[in-house]
Amino acid sequence: MAEKRMRLDDAPLNKFHLKITALTFGAHFTDAYALGIISIALVMLTPQMHLTPIWVGLIGSSALIGIFIGSLLLGWLSDRIGRQKIFIFNFLLITVATFLQFFVHNAVELFILRVLIGIGLGGDYTVGVTMLAEFAPRKYRGSLLGSLEVMWAVGYAGSTVLGYFMQQSSPDSWRWMLVSGTIPSLIVLLMRIGTPESPRWLISKGRRQEANQIITKHIGPNIEVDETEVQNQGGFSKLFNKNLRIRTAIGSLFFVCLVIPYFAIYTFLPSILTHMGFKENFLTDLVLNIFLIIGAIFGIWCTDKFSRRGFLIGSFAILTVCLFLLSVLPSGSSALLITCFIIFTIVMSAVCNLTAVYTAELFPTDVRASGIGFVTAISRVGSAAGTFFLPTAIANFGVAYSMLGLTLVLLIGMITSIAWAPETKTLTLSEASNTETDKVKSQLKDSKVL
Known part of the structure; x- marks a missing residue:
């Protein structure tokens, strides 16, 4: 009796899925x-380098500049030549550029290397998430993609702790700080060698036989890609045609409305905490970093528990209320302020899981x-803009009004999500990305918030 065929979206979770997830943690x-x-x-x-404020700003934002370039260029290129080649190239670039930071002598050299690191990171944000989404079973897609945010929080907290102790070792310890990133990036690069191409991409290019061979080897002999995955001719302009432009808009808007307050607030956290009456110290930063990790783990549960649309809208609502209270409450309300800040931190970290899940x-x-x-x-443009303008806003209008401005950004994110965000959780990857106008309208109409 012939074995029953199963769609790739409904395949059981196996070791290969976990391996792809672990390799995607890298970016x-x-x-x-x-x-x-x-x-x-x-x-x-x-x-040591006698950096001017302009160069401090340029070096500080250099990776964001690179991520902007890499996301656009390498994302587009992977749709043309394949995911796997870019998947490996990203970390080859990151590893080499990270190592060379140890030998820099001036701001220009450091800026160029960090832009190159950012280009690799931007490409890997794009291609890594795409690869994982195209292999992951529907049942586990949210958890696997959501776990990436946990690794972001771990990486950020780890850098804070390591940097705090390393800076006390010697005047040149900054070189060792920067080059220390070579170790994890080299490990990821070596482990990625031999990664197969995405079967969905192969089928979209008419290469079904190659796709079936990869699926049989890594997923199972009775697994097949949905018949709706047909050969298509994509192009960057397709993102703005009548069927996709709403999805491109909501993907950009919800992402940018999250990262503007995220990066702005946590980049200048000491100043904000001082205004609220809290003492600036290492322990405060460490505690908030721990809550970022807790929030990221909580976000995996929320991604499985709630609808994509409901999780997004509900999170924007909570974040808007919390940031509004943080803006208007007097500095003497310590208990209420810290409670709002903890809730804001947890929910912000949690909903950032959707930046990988929903966009895919x-x-x-x-x-x-x-x-x-x-x-x-687009999100990196927003994060860079928020980081750049917040100090000016604080200097001219004060922390309270600046925070109210960021509250407005969150409110815009909530309104646009209510208006445009489709529900995609229970659909196969091909169904989720179906852009027929009537189907999108139906999803918008029938979706529940929670």
Whole structure:
């Protein structure tokens, strides 16, 4: 009797799925580590290199600049030449550029290397999430993609702890801080050698036989890709046609409305905490980093428990209320302020799980990497803008009004999510990215918030 065929979306979870997930952790851990460690290293290298405020800002944002470039360029390229090649190239670039930081002599050299690191990270944000989404079974897609945010939080917290202790060792310890990222990136690079191509991408290019061989070897002999995965001709312009432009818009808007307050607040956390009456010290930063990790783990549970649309809208609502209270409550309300800040930290970290899960489900296979790359690039523009303008806003309007401005950003994210966000949780990856106008409208109409 012939064995019953099963769709790739419904395949049982196996060791290969866990391996792809572990390999995709690399970009999120390395991104968080690179962003966290540079903030500590800059304190030490600024007087040594006689950096002007402009160069401090450029070096501090250099990885974000690179992520913007890499997300657009390498995301588009992976839709053209395949996921696997870019999946390996990303960490080859990251590993080499990270190692060379040890030998820099001036700000220009460091800036260029960190932009290159950012390009690799941007490409891996795009291609890594795409690869994992295209292999992951529907039942476990949310958990696997959501776990990436946990690794981001671990990487950021790890860089804070390591940087704090390393800065006390020697005047040149900033070199060792920056080069320390070579170890995890090299491990990821070596482990990625031999990673197969995405079967969905192969089928979208008409290469079904190759796709079936990969599926049989790594997933199972009775597994097949949905028949709806057909050969398509994607292109960057397709993201803005009448069927996809709403999804491109909501993917960009919800992402950017989360990262603007996220990066702005946590980059200048000491100043904000001081305004609220809390003493700035290492322990405070460490405790909040722990809550970031707790929130990321909580987000995996929420991703499985709630609908994508409901989790997104509900989180925006909670974040908006918390940040509004943090803006208007007097500095003497210590207990209430710290409670709001903890809730804000946990929910913000939790909902950031959707930046990987939801974006992967919004776009069809032929432009999935381009779509994820575009919304990631937009998010980095937003995070850079928020980080750049917040100090000016605080200087001119004060912390309270600046926080109210960030509250407005969250409110915009909630409103646009209510208006446009489709539900994708219970669908196969091909169904989730179905862009027929009537089907999208039906999903919007019938979706429940929770």
